Amino acid sequence: MELQIIDSDYIVLNNKPIVRLFCKNINGETICVFYDKFLPYFYLHGDETKYEETIKEINKKYPNLKIEIVERLMPIGFQPPVKVLKITGDNPARTPELREFVKVFGTVYEADILFKYRFMSDFDLKGMGWINVEGKFTKTNTVKCKAFDAEEIKPLEILKNAPLRYMALDIECLPAEQRIPTPEKDMIIAVSFAFSPAYKGKDTLVLIAQLARINNDAIACESEKAMLEKMKEIIDDYDPDIICGHNINGFDIPFLLKRLEILSIPQDLGRSEKFAFSRKLQRSYMPSVSGRVIVDTFEIFKRDPWVKFKRYDLSTISRELLGMEKIELKGSYVDTMREMWRTKNVIDLIEYSKRDAVLALKLVVDKSLLDKFFEISKICGLLLQDALGGQSQRHEFKLLKEFYKRKFIMPCKPTSVSDRIKKHGLKGALVLEPQVGFHEWVVCLDFTSMYPSLIRANNICTTTFLTNGENVDHIVSPYGSKFVKPSVFKGVLPDVVDEYLNARVLVKKQAKIETDPENKRILKAKNLALKDLSNSLYGYTGYVRSRLYVVDIANTITAFGRDTITYTKKLIEENFPVKVIYADTDSVFIKSDVKSLEESEKLGIEISSFVSSKLTGLDLKFEKIFKTFLIEAKKRYAGWVFEREGTGWTDRIEMKGIETVRRDWCSLVSDTMLDVLNIILKEKDINKASKYVRQIVGDLAKGKMPLEKLTIVKGVTKAIDAYDGVQPHVELAKKMMQRDKTKSLVGERLGYVIVKGNQLLSKRAEDPDFVKQNGLEVDPEYYVYNQLLPPLERMFEVCGITPSELLEGVKQKSLLDILNGQKQLPPDKTVLKSFELAVCNNCNWSFRRPSLTGNCPKCSSPLYFSAAGSIGRTVDFNKK
């Protein structure tokens, strides 16, 4: 029988463990596989000459333990095999106790591996992986699905996934006050579901905790307890593989479990008799529902480094990705819910609750959100639930498996991490000082998978690390650390990296020719998974909680990286008539006097293949062309990018570090920033850009700007008295609560504008509606000097326009003067050129930036602009 592993755990029967694998077959049936021939074990490394004694000592206290002397390889430092004790126990739950007891005899290894993972590692089974099982179906009341007693379990390689059942879940509560509800005090009044595929012909279902009048999509229950029992019935009946929701880990699941406890309802939400639980650690909760996977869309999106949102609430993400939003309530949540509940008019409640479930489900199913995580599971071996978590566990388990295959033993996780944090000292990547300013025709090249390539090329691993200058063939890194050559021993890390990089090349190739859309999707997801895994692997040795923490190795990798980029710059500038104007980690930005896309591309390719040929194991690639490029500082730039697409080019504006959208800015700022950048980059017309800014300033001063564009939104997160500083939105909340004593604004997001007046700034925050009704005026000075100018000034400054020039030197005067006495900018010299120097024609005085007038500030003669590059000649840009 062929099955795909969804989840795993174990139970203890007669003091012996039985591993359970919750699986799906290709038809979507749930089958739980039992395996009872595997026992927990770990290693002890102590004084090898005293092992016989040690065994006796341990057996005195634990007579039934099987203890063998075996040969294994140590995880850190290249060295010959050592003898260790392999201690095999019976009940995994008692391993910690055993571990503590034997610690006095030496160092323990692998004594903190979860039993299900010990089993999966040794049998080479993977989360979301397929297996072939032999055995027979059996009867049991410990699981709610079909049960199968396995004699043999073997891994299989199958690309496709079994059809899964997805359920989104969302609860609504009735808080007694204006605050986020707590399960100890507040009840659940509604539970909504969305299903994929449909459940009994329904895509959604809402349960209500009172016998109110309802519509077709809902079921009215006589109490909260009856509703939650009904909810369990539906979960068991639908039997979802995936339960998803937005912030379901941080809210719904823990809330639900606590309510079940309070109402004395068993918490068996999973596929077995085991109770679901959700453990809190620091900020986040870890859910565990046996046989199922809990997917929190909030956590997934927040953790995704490739897609950024302004906010991570369900409404924002759904709007961006699905073009759909949450239903907006007319009043505050508490007031609305209490009113609906009191009047038993729950139709709106049903709609509201249903929408949340529908959105969460759509984000997961319609956006194929889990594809990448399925592949991460299949590659590193973690169960899907754990693959949704952080990077470190992924590498940890993959490396455990690879260590096991090669007879290396893995250290336990560090118990205390503070000493590591104290003297951490990991030096990062190299970022060259950029040539600040405006440039044209910039070619961008970057190393594909630089860190993984360096690991592979130099055999960097804890297992190849030479701790003392042993007499074996080795390389010495720029950091000074030594690693044995692959001919002596090929490291585990390089092997894993090699597997990832090769797989990626293959997967990309396959994806191109694959015609089946599902397979194509999976291959694309696999490519992303491999990219994430290979790029983050290097960080594992420098991660303070790592089992393989060796800062020297992490430092070696970044040192290699810094050397590589420095050498690349040198190679390029010594062999080509170009200048490297910026470089960051694994990319270089090159300026030449080439002036077309095709020529730039040709040059880029020529340079990159030259560099690649000089650096073995590394591949520098032509990436893109910036037709125009504005760089303010390290990691802060914007450019008009052209990328090759087939026979043509695609273009877009790319921004790094220059934020045009920020939560605490009003939309006027974001809009203006974007418009100005577009003018500068696409039209190169700084005059037009500054005129544009002055026009906005003018509109502001005349009060022509719509209030919506000036509204700044901030959340009132805590009780008003709990704030000690004076903040505009908090002051406004106070005022508004004064005006309407019934209102509480705690927990709400408050929009405000700053109005004219001579009070303290924060006291002048006002409700936009109140401003409209009472004909108040906004304070243009505030918007110009506090909102608009700060982000714009730097952009203009690097283009050679000082803040005072931007507003025609009237910054000191009142805004009215700007309007009345607006001078014209000089007609020419306002089109941006990329230059390195402005030199006076008359007195030869040179300036890093030209003045806006185009005349020398010293002697008023016209300036000329020159570009001095590494090419050793000066190009005259003023050939009129």
Added chain:
DNA sequence: GGCTCTCGGGG
């Protein structure tokens, strides 16, 4: 620039 502090999502 580097460091510490805050707050997020949910109802």
Added chain:
DNA sequence: GTGTACGAGAGCC
């Protein structure tokens, strides 16, 4: 469940 895990952005020198 052989467990024990934040991280980006803002504010401050």
